[in-house]
Amino acid sequence: MKKIIFISSLFAVCFLVSSFSPKFKPFFSIKTVVIDAGHGGKDPGCHGSKHKEKDIALSVALKLGKYIEENLKDVKVVYTRKTDVFLELQQRAEIANKAKADLFICIHCNSACFRDKKLKKDICRDEVSGAETYVMGIKNEQGKLDVAKRENSAILLEDNYVQKYDGFDPNSDESYIIMSMFSDNYIEQSLNFASKVQKQFASKASRIDKGVKRASLWVLWRTYMPSVLTELGFLTNPKEEQFLGSSKGQDYMATSLFRAFREYKDEIEGTVKKYDDSFEKQQRFKFSIEDSLELVQETKAKTIVSKDSLFVDLKNTKDEKNDEKVSNLAVIYKVQITSSEKQIPLNSDKFNGVEKPAEYIDKGIYKYTAGEFKSQIDASRLQAILRKNGFKDAFVIAMQDGRRIPLK
Secondary structure, eight states, X not given: OHHHXXXXXXXXXXXXXXXXXXXXXXXXXXXXXXXXXXXXXXXXXXXXXXXXXXXHHHHHHHHHXXXXXXXXXXXXXXESOSSSOOOOHHHHHHXXXXXXXXXXXXXXXXXXXXXXXXXXXXEXXXXXXXXXXXXXXXXXXXXXXXXXXXXXXXXXXXXXHHHHTTTXXXXXXXXXXXXXXXXXXXXXXXXXXXXXXXXXXXXXSOOXXXXXXXXXXXXXXXXXXXXEEEEEEETTSHHHHHHHHSHXXXXXXXXXXXXXXXXXXXXXXXXXXXXXXXXXHHHHHTSOHHHHHHHHHHXXXXXXXXXXXXXXXXXXXXXXXXXXHHTTSOEEEEEEEEEESSOOOTTSGGGTTOSSOEEEEETTEEEEEEEEESOHHHHHHHHHHHHHTTOTTOEEEEEETTEEEOOO
């Protein structure tokens, strides 16, 4: 009897000690990332006057993977290709699924060409520029559908593609209607990472921010994890082709993707870390002042980005001035479970069994949360429960005075 009491007491002490441990091990972590360099081999992708999409995508993919491997030792990097070889879209998805990846990053370059039916030839617009990132979509407006058709067209280079893809035709509008009927369980996290990518492209690489978009892309549809396809820029624009074709430009884009990945990883794991970015400082030291000035001038010349950047800067300045007023307000932690373009009633069956469902609006999108905690650890426990009960996309957020704030 005494032995049982002793063991029970010892267990209780160990539990209390572990409960008050200052080190918090996250319930979820980013262990594996798959980096997919688009096109390859007999499939060159789009091209400019000098450079091909397949080459730029591969170079940026390898640089990104190297940054992750050298600076985030706990993450395993899997490449769909490391050389100039042709891969079927199906193979790319299978590599990611077999690796049980926590994130899939597909890297491409863009083209501003369209087919003139009357002239029976392709017309390219050389003034279009900027970076954009796609997640699996439920809408297929013409502009996005054109991108989807171009990126999915690699299927046509495969043998027996009709049988392999169950009759899916990348040039048929009907195929995309069928595809759009399927929902993406990982859309929230995909959008989250995509927004971080675009933010880094604009702030670190001085790229025109063409935003996060949704389209029916086969490789994203068949990967069972948060997935994005990022278009680094337009090779049909001479200046952008020169930038993306240069080692310096590729370094900028790879570094931007790395920073977005690191920020996303920290947010998902609920950690706050300080990083030594000496590798970036060494890299940036190699860039001449002339290069930097050219990038700034190019960005200023684009009124769309200038306005957006100005708005963000003014908003941030305003928030900084108000920091003293809101600093006394309590920070609460919630678990974000889903988002929607249309409002969902909180008494909807979708939220059956959800603890304290709540709604907030961010950039015109309705976002829904569960729970309300003073402790991030308690919120993470609820996150684990929600993920087991169907909300695979759930992640912890911090809020203050009704506004979402960074977890840091």
